[in-house]
Each structure stands twice: as structure tokens, then as C-alpha cells.
Amino acid sequence: MNVFIRYAPFIQDYIYRSGWQALRGVQNAAGDAIFGTDDNVLITASTASGKTEAAFFPILTLMDEDPPHSVGVLYIAPLKALINDQFGRLNELCEEAGIPVTRWHGDAPQSQKRNLLRKPAGILQITPESLESLMINKHMEIPSLFGDLRFIVIDEIHSLLRGDRGMQTFCLIERMCRLAGCNPRRIGLSATIGSPEAAGRFLAAGSGRRTVIPRFDGGREVWRLSMEHFYNTAPQADEGKLAVPETPILELPTDTAPKAADPGVGYIFEHTRGKKCLIFTNSREECEAVCQSLRQYCEANHEPERFLIHHGNLSASYRESAEEEMKDDDSLMSVCATATLELGIDIGRLERAFQIDAPFTVSGFLQRMGRTGRRGDPSEMWFVMRENHPEPRAMMPDMIPWYLIQGIALVQLYIEERFVEPPRMGRLPYSLLYHQTMSTLASCGEMTPQELASRVLTLSCFHRVSQEDYRILLRHLLAMDHISRTENGGLIVGLTGERIVNNYKFYAVFQENVEYSVRSGPEELGTIVKPPPVGDKIAIAGRVWLVEEVDHKKRDVYCTLVKGNIPAYFGDVAGDIHTRILERMYGVLNEQKSYPYLMRHAVCRLQDARDTFQKSGMQDHPLVHLGGNMWALFPWLGSYAFLALERFLKIRCGKQLGLKGLNSSRPYYMQFTMKVSEEEFYRITANEAAKEFDPLELVHPKEVPAFEKYDEYVPEELIRKGFALGVLDIDGMRQRVLDWSKN
Incomplete structure (x- = not known):
């Protein structure tokens, strides 16, 4: 099919006006699938490849040819910022054809919502939470709003594949379609799908349609990638060692960090100068700490402040200011961010992304890498891995730089296998x-x-x-x-x-902490949990504030700006690390392969870790003797199988092993004392793993392992069952234990 000729005239005009020379592969392939079938379509292509246009050009053409009598397209996105970003692009595209585009979320104007209810038409953009609100509060309006709905476009669908929020979204889609009597096609968009077939089944569930996954040549991916390691205090890993040969790919950094208390942050400070960058962290606490440190570097060097901050606990004004600054191509500001800037917001010509420590997932790494290289340049990411020097009497497991090894494993899994985490199926939600x-x-x-x-x-x-x-x-x-x-x-x-x-x-079905609004005069800075007493200090918005008043009834904290450096706290963050990542980490330690993106310190630190790995016998023995009755177990299992193994050892094997004092550094290793030999450990655990047992036996008698937001309202017996049969990866754990006895 000549997809361009099939497009509506106003789409063709838009393409001419935009100066496009030709359609991209993803646009031709998506056009064939949307025009040529009546199926759902999963469009997977790299960031900034034109997925949005690939979906909407044919959808809008079909709407133009046969206008629906209600909202014709429901666009669901995981973030309000993503909706706001796409709103401008879709408005420009639809204006000539007179197709209205409406935003529906907490920050959208009420007048637009009223207009849509009065005259349902065009495209409705919404978050899962706002769709839930719509279903509850505008129940009677659903048939008129969506009675002739033709398409549901789900953006960044990978972010909805592994948790309750994704299942909530698809529950709402099914409920809405039943209520409105419509049967729209579903179009999923993502840059990071590891198992397209599994994601396609997830997308199609309950729709009565199959999913088409268009294939096309996406061209060759080119990355600029580097990974450096820093001890938080001198000396660094390469000091006093012979020169380390480097084999750089494309352009790699060569400068050294300035002398400072935190050389990793100093390195980032030096290499963001004169550039527009994103600095990703894995938690809001770390985001605040890094931003504070970088701003102090500016002050110490008598430079203008050039660092902004963006995370979910900041007020909308702070977040939107950072987003607008990033969209300005002339800006040389950098932003410290969490996953809130990981998804597909267009943030202009971003030159470089930094990642502090390893993210939990290959998907997260790819999304963050994809923030850069949007205007024809290669994607560029610099990993900065930090750790404290091990204590003089530290046990052997503390001698391994786990984040560095995890970062290498994430990169290698994608380069070698194109592995990305699959959907989490089979839960009991x-x-x-x-x-x-x-x-x-x-x-x-x-x-x-x-x-x-x-x-x-x-x-x-x-x-x-x-x-x-x-x-x-x-x-x-x-x-x-x-x-x-x-x-x-x-x-x-x-x-x-x-x-x-x-x-x-x-x-919302995602867990929320009880939060207090933090205010300085009339300005809202954001929210925190566990406010400190009056006179103490808090960290938010990349600065330190003195608490002057706490209103517990209204949940407000009033403060004034002061100088200093303190840690922030927003609530716990859980990691979900796949078993394939841990297995590849074993491979990184076991092979002598060099990785061209490793910088000097990182090369030396990796070699130290490999020496420790070889000398300890970890290569052939998951169980390592630390001296006396103390042992360390390295199971190389992901988060949920590791959790199952902890419980299996304590509950099923504890008495036979004489097991005591089991402490875990999840999901890397566990330490404990026991009274049996290594051979007896493997024999006892294999015998127990070979027996049939009820998964509920791995839940302690009075334990109620509540993880999800509404577990407190669920009967205890169901919470226990959901944890044992839906969270713990007992099959993965059991297979690993049986494999030990075969070796």
C-alpha cells in the first residue's frame, strides 16, 4: 500500500509543511496495519522515531472519511506532562480538519471538559486515574461520550505491563466499552517492549481481537555510552596501578573530576557545563541530595546556578518550569530527575543524560537513554557508579561493586539479546x-x-x-x-x-504516602512524608529549608530557605529486578571480556571485583564460606524468586540446616550461620525443593504481607494467598535450588 496517498489531504498537507522528505519505516508499517486490518496494533520503535504520527495519521484519516458521532479516539497516557506535551502536537495536526482535542486530567480547564460533555467529538486525552474518576462521576454520560469510539491509543504501554496500574487501565477500558456498547481497536505505543507477543496479548485482553505487530527496518541504533566508577573518598580504583588501555567508541569523556567531597557529583558538574543535560537518579531522596550538591558546586565556583529539579513530590509549578526550560533549545540548564522525565515528553535538543548508579530495569535504562538524541544525534548516556570504600574488616560480599556490575549487565543484555522485561502475568490482584x-x-x-x-x-x-x-x-x-x-x-x-x-x-491504585504540603510564604514547594518538628530542616526542590510551623490538621509545613545539606525522605522505593539481570551479572564477573564503554576507574574496579569473584570460589559455588559458621549465598535470582528463596530456607530448611541470623542484601546475596557442611546444604535444600508443598507454607503463620494500596481492606487469607501464589516466584526459586544439586 502507498500509505502516503491513502492519508487524508490535511495529513498530506501537514507532512509537506513539516518538510518531510519521506515517511519513516514505522509510519509505513503502522499505516499498512491500521488501514489494512481490523485488528489491534502494537507499534514498537525507538524513541523519537515518529510512533505518535505513525498511529494518528491513519486514525485521523479514517475519522475524516467517516466522522464518529461521539469521541472517536481515547488517548491514554501515564503522565499528565505527556498529555500536555502531545496536546500541542495533536492540536496542530487536527486544527485544519476541525477535529477537537480535549485534555481531561486534574490540571486541565473545566470549561474544556464541559464543552466535551455537551458535544462529544474528536480526541480525548486522559490518565488512568482521570478515566476512573470519569467512570464513577459521569457514569450516565459514558454512552453518549463513547458510543461511537473507534480507537483507544495507549502511549508508553510498557509502563503499564508490570503493576496494578496497568491492570486498572485495562479493567477501565473493558468496563467503559461494555457500558458504551462500543468495540474500539486498541493501539499500543512503546519504545521498550522486550516480548512483543506477550505485550500484544496483554493489549488485546478482553477485546475479542488479535494484535498485529508491524515489522520494519528501524535502522541502526548508534549510542554514545560511558560508565565510570567513583569511590566517595580517595583513593580511586585506578590509583597506583599500571596504565589501563581504553578502546573508546565514538566520543567518550576524558576529563577528571575536580577535587571535592563527592568526586562522582563533581564529575557530573564538570561534564554538564555548557550543555543541556538530564541527571537521572533512582529515588526522590537521591535526586534532592544530588541537586543540593550540584548547586553548592555552582556557589563554590562562583558560577550562576544551572541545575533544576523534577520529581513527583514537587509542586506542578516547579515541575512545569523545569519542563519548559528543557524545551528551550537555547537553554544550558540541566535537570536532576527521577522516572517522571523518563517517559516520552519532548524535551528538545538534549545533549546528554547521566544515570547515577544502575536503574532497576533494562526498560528504564532504554527509556532514559532515549531522552537524548532526538534531533538526529546519537543517544548519549554517562553512567556514574558510586560506592563507599569497604570497611577494613568487611565481609567478602561487600567487596563486590553491585551497582557497577548491574549497570554492565543491563547494557549487555540489550546489546547481546535485545532483552527487555516481559509483562508480569499470573498475579492474583x-x-x-x-x-x-x-x-x-x-x-x-x-x-x-x-x-x-x-x-x-x-x-x-x-x-x-x-x-x-x-x-x-x-x-x-x-x-x-x-x-x-x-x-x-x-x-x-x-x-x-x-x-x-x-x-x-x-x-489511583498506586501506593501513596500520607503527605504534607511544604510552603514558603505563598509558594508551594511540593510534598513530603513524616514532617520533622519545628526548628528542624527539610530538603525539597533542591534546597534546604528551616521548619517554622507544622499544621497537622491541614497537613501543611511552613518553612524558610536556609543554607546547608541534609538528606530528604519521601517514602520507600521498591525495586523489581528480573532474574535475567542477575544471571548476566554472574556472567560479567565470570568472563574476562572488556566493555568499550567502561572508563578508567570502572575498568580497574571491575578487575578488582573479578579477582574477588575468582578467589572466593563464587564461580563454581553459590555458597561461599566466610569463616567459622558464617556463609554467604549468591543465588543470582531476581527480586521475587530471591524473596521466595529467603522464605524457603528459613521455613522449609531452617531446622535441618541449623540456620540462624539470615540477613539479605536483596537481590544480590544473603548471609547466615548454619551447622551443616556445604554438601549437606545442597542435599537438604534439593530434597525440600523436590517435594510438593503448598506455597502458603512460605508465609509465616501470623504474617499479612500487605504490599498494594488497598490490601488493608482485603481479608487476610486473600492477602496471604495473593502473596504466596501471585508475588513469590516459587517455580524460579525451586529450579535454581535443584540446579545446584546437579553441579
Whole structure:
């Protein structure tokens, strides 16, 4: 098919005006799939490859040829910032054809929402949380809003493949389509899909359509990549060693860090000068600390301040200021950020991304790398791996630079295998089941138990939940007054349940800490958890503030700006690391291969780690004797299999092994004392792993392992079951234990 000729005239005019010489491979392939089939389509292509246009050019053409009588396209994105960014691009594209584009999220104008309800048409852009709100609060409007919906476009779909938020999104899509009586095609967009077939099945669930995954030649990816290691204090890993040969690829940094308390941050300070960069961290606390340090470097060097900050706890004004600054091609400011700038917001001509320590996932690495190289230049990322010198009497596991090894493993997995984490299937999402039950009752009103079950349990993501489990949940909710029974025997939201459902925080299924707004005069700086007492200091927005007043009723903290440097705290951050990453980390330590992106310190530190690996016997023995009765176990398992192994050793094998004092550095190693030999350890663990046992045995008798937001409202027996059968990777753990006994 000549896709360009098939486009509507206003699309062709837009292409001419934009000065395009030809369509890209992704646009031709997507056009064939959208024009030539009636299937769902998963479009996977590198960042800045034109995926949005690849999807919308044919979609808008079909809408132009046969205008729908309601909203024609529902565009779902995980971030408000991404919606705001795409809003301008879509408006420009649709203006000539008179196709309206409406944003629907917490910061969007109410007048636009009212206009859409009055006259549903065009494209509606929305977050999963706002779609949840729409389903509850505008239930009666859903048929008129979406009765003739043709397409649902899900942007950055990879971010929805491994948690409750993604399953919530697809529950909402199924509920909305049933209510509106529509059967739209689903179009998924992503730059980082590891298993397209598995993602395609996830995209299609409950739609009654198959998923087409267009194939095309995306061209050769070119990266500028470097990875350096720093001890937080002198000496560095290469000091006193012979010259290390370097084999740079493309352009690599050669400058050294200035003498400073933190040489890793000093290195970043030097190499952001005169450039527009993003500096990624793995937590909001670290983001605040790094931004504080970099601003102090500016002050010490008598330079104008050139560092901004962006994370989820900052106020909208701070975040949007950073986004606008990044879009300005003339700006030379750099931004310290978390995953909030990882997704596809167009932030202009970004020259370089830094990553402090290793991200948890290959997907996260690729997304962050993809922020750069958007205007024809190669993507460029500099890893900065930091660690403290091991204590003089440190145990052997502390001698391994885990972040450095993890960073190399992430890069190598993608280069060698194109590995990216697959969707997390097979979970038992009882927290989400509670949420969707309450949402369905809140939006639809009174229902019989059978009617409610037929609406909720038939949603695709609950396919593993039995009717008996659902009965247990409903009886529990009745006992707590979250739902109540009417005189007719129907179910409605109870008085206690109304307090939960009527709060705007109900729309989100991701965990939120109780947060306090931080204010300085009239300015809102952002939010924190656990406010300190009056007179103490807090860190937010890359600065330090003195707390002058805490209003616990209104949850407000009032403060003034002071100088200094203190750690921030926003709540715990969990990592989800795949087993393939740990296995490749073993490979990094076991091989003598050199990696061309490693810089001088990193090369020497890797060699030290490999020497430790070889001398300790870790190469052939996952269990290493540390002296006396102390042992270290290196299972090379991802987060959920590692967690299963900890419990398996304690609960199933503990007595036989004489196991005591098990401490873990998840998911790298665990240390413990035991009374048996290495051979007996392998024999005992293999015998236990070979037996059939109930996964619930790996949950302690009175333990209620609540992880998800609404677990507190779920019966304890279901939380235990969901953890044992849906979180713990018992199969992965069991296979690894049996493999030890074969070697």
C-alpha cells in the first residue's frame, strides 16, 4: 500500500509543511496495519522515531472519511506532562480538519471538559486515574461520550505491563466499552517492549481481537555510552596501578573530576557545563541530595546556578518550569530527575543524560537513554557508579561493586539479546479487585451479588480469581460496612466505603504516602512524608529549608530557605529486578571480556571485583564460606524468586540446616550461620525443593504481607494467598535450588 496517498489531504498537507522528505519505516508499517486490518496494533520503535504520527495519521484519516458521532479516539497516557506535551502536537495536526482535542486530567480547564460533555467529538486525552474518576462521576454520560469510539491509543504501554496500574487501565477500558456498547481497536505505543507477543496479548485482553505487530527496518541504533566508577573518598580504583588501555567508541569523556567531597557529583558538574543535560537518579531522596550538591558546586565556583529539579513530590509549578526550560533549545540548564522525565515528553535538543548508579530495569535504562538524541544525534548516556570504600574488616560480599556490575549487565543484555522485561502475568490482584468492586458499585448503584460478580470477575485481569474468593471478599466488605445490603437484597456502597470512594485519592491504585504540603510564604514547594518538628530542616526542590510551623490538621509545613545539606525522605522505593539481570551479572564477573564503554576507574574496579569473584570460589559455588559458621549465598535470582528463596530456607530448611541470623542484601546475596557442611546444604535444600508443598507454607503463620494500596481492606487469607501464589516466584526459586544439586 502507498500509505502516503491513502492519508487524508490535511495529513498530506501537514507532512509537506513539516518538510518531510519521506515517511519513516514505522509510519509505513503502522499505516499498512491500521488501514489494512481490523485488528489491534502494537507499534514498537525507538524513541523519537515518529510512533505518535505513525498511529494518528491513519486514525485521523479514517475519522475524516467517516466522522464518529461521539469521541472517536481515547488517548491514554501515564503522565499528565505527556498529555500536555502531545496536546500541542495533536492540536496542530487536527486544527485544519476541525477535529477537537480535549485534555481531561486534574490540571486541565473545566470549561474544556464541559464543552466535551455537551458535544462529544474528536480526541480525548486522559490518565488512568482521570478515566476512573470519569467512570464513577459521569457514569450516565459514558454512552453518549463513547458510543461511537473507534480507537483507544495507549502511549508508553510498557509502563503499564508490570503493576496494578496497568491492570486498572485495562479493567477501565473493558468496563467503559461494555457500558458504551462500543468495540474500539486498541493501539499500543512503546519504545521498550522486550516480548512483543506477550505485550500484544496483554493489549488485546478482553477485546475479542488479535494484535498485529508491524515489522520494519528501524535502522541502526548508534549510542554514545560511558560508565565510570567513583569511590566517595580517595583513593580511586585506578590509583597506583599500571596504565589501563581504553578502546573508546565514538566520543567518550576524558576529563577528571575536580577535587571535592563527592568526586562522582563533581564529575557530573564538570561534564554538564555548557550543555543541556538530564541527571537521572533512582529515588526522590537521591535526586534532592544530588541537586543540593550540584548547586553548592555552582556557589563554590562562583558560577550562576544551572541545575533544576523534577520529581513527583514537587509542586506542578516547579515541575512545569523545569519542563519548559528543557524545551528551550537555547537553554544550558540541566535537570536532576527521577522516572517522571523518563517517559516520552519532548524535551528538545538534549545533549546528554547521566544515570547515577544502575536503574532497576533494562526498560528504564532504554527509556532514559532515549531522552537524548532526538534531533538526529546519537543517544548519549554517562553512567556514574558510586560506592563507599569497604570497611577494613568487611565481609567478602561487600567487596563486590553491585551497582557497577548491574549497570554492565543491563547494557549487555540489550546489546547481546535485545532483552527487555516481559509483562508480569499470573498475579492474583486482590487489592485491585477491591478497588474495581467499589468503583463499579459507586458508578452503577445497587446490584445483586450475582450482577456485581458478572461485571467484575469477568474482567480479563481477574481470570485467576475464583468465585469463592470473591464471596470471601464481599462478606468481608459487608462486615466492615464498605458495602451494605438493601431491603431488596441488593448491594450498595456502605457509609464507611463512601468515605473512601468519595476521596479523590481513590482513583489511583498506586501506593501513596500520607503527605504534607511544604510552603514558603505563598509558594508551594511540593510534598513530603513524616514532617520533622519545628526548628528542624527539610530538603525539597533542591534546597534546604528551616521548619517554622507544622499544621497537622491541614497537613501543611511552613518553612524558610536556609543554607546547608541534609538528606530528604519521601517514602520507600521498591525495586523489581528480573532474574535475567542477575544471571548476566554472574556472567560479567565470570568472563574476562572488556566493555568499550567502561572508563578508567570502572575498568580497574571491575578487575578488582573479578579477582574477588575468582578467589572466593563464587564461580563454581553459590555458597561461599566466610569463616567459622558464617556463609554467604549468591543465588543470582531476581527480586521475587530471591524473596521466595529467603522464605524457603528459613521455613522449609531452617531446622535441618541449623540456620540462624539470615540477613539479605536483596537481590544480590544473603548471609547466615548454619551447622551443616556445604554438601549437606545442597542435599537438604534439593530434597525440600523436590517435594510438593503448598506455597502458603512460605508465609509465616501470623504474617499479612500487605504490599498494594488497598490490601488493608482485603481479608487476610486473600492477602496471604495473593502473596504466596501471585508475588513469590516459587517455580524460579525451586529450579535454581535443584540446579545446584546437579553441579
